[in-house]
Amino acid sequence: MKLTRLTLATLLTGVTLLAAAAPLKTDAAHSSVSALFKQMDVPVESKFTRFNAQIDYDAAHPDKATARVDIDTASLDIGSPEYNKEIAKKTWFNSAQFPKATFVSTAIKPAGAGKLNVTGKLSIKGKTQDVSFPLTVKPEGGKQVFQGQLPIKRLAFDIGEGEWKDTDMVADEVVIKFRVAAGQ
């Protein structure tokens, strides 16, 4: 009997440890990835409707956290179905050849209560850049909510070629804003 209890306790501990090491499950309904840009000075907020975030995070060991986000480049909704089709084309995301934009963390460092500094590699349209950005994390409804934003230059990734290189038409700076809710 005593042995059984011990075994059970060991098993339970093992399960808990396993659970902690496993990636969190993303709650898609409460997560979002959007891109903010300016078109002829008009602020436009566009949303990626399909993405997948894998976050491995343990509040007790934040420095061991890892994150990977895959985004369907063809899923960007800029406010009109007709235009959404256009930006999946070669000049913009070339989604046929580069269906995913990815971010993979290389280091996550705690930076005070509820704050993390993330560095990693961002790949869009076959180009990869080192990026770093601050991230906030807070528990919300039994889940962890990771939020942050990352300014990038669209031309560094060839987003908008040819006549679309004109930054008076579409500004070079694009802010990627995200919120990922994830839990066990």
Place this chain on the structure above:
Amino acid sequence: MQQRYTTTAIVLHWLVALLIIGAFTLGLVMTDIPGFSPTKLRYYAWHKWAGVTVMLLAVLRLLWRLKNRPPAFPAAMPAWQRGAAHGLHHLLYVFIFAVPLSGYFYTLAAGFPVVYFGLFQLPVLIAKNAPLAETLKGVHYWLTMSMAALVVLHVLAALKHTIIDRDGTMRRMLPGRSL
């Protein structure tokens, strides 16, 4: 002796007329450009700026109209024509506001605020709302086409007074020396 409209009224009338014709033409051309091009987006921006300008000038025109009586119609003009002219002018005032306003709310509902001349953002009065944008698109189109029909009537009437009646009605709105 027949009076002219005041210089203010004449300038405002023709300025608004030119802007309306420009915005109307741009509207037809830009919605006909297939796909996505910088030219198309530029035309959309110009169209919106023209529309906002029409609306601002229309406020001035309305203020002028409320403070001034327009010069009298020719004495020989039949009562029904006076009534029709008054009615048409009133309708045109309504559409001068309704058309740009419907466009303004359409672009807001579509999630694209207007940044006037690329300088400052005009108030975002309603939130982005795709079904509403679709409705307002139709409203903007039909208001525009109804206004175009009224403008055609307005021009035909002015020409009829000039060419057939030769009663100087149109000269009241043309620049020139005093009559």
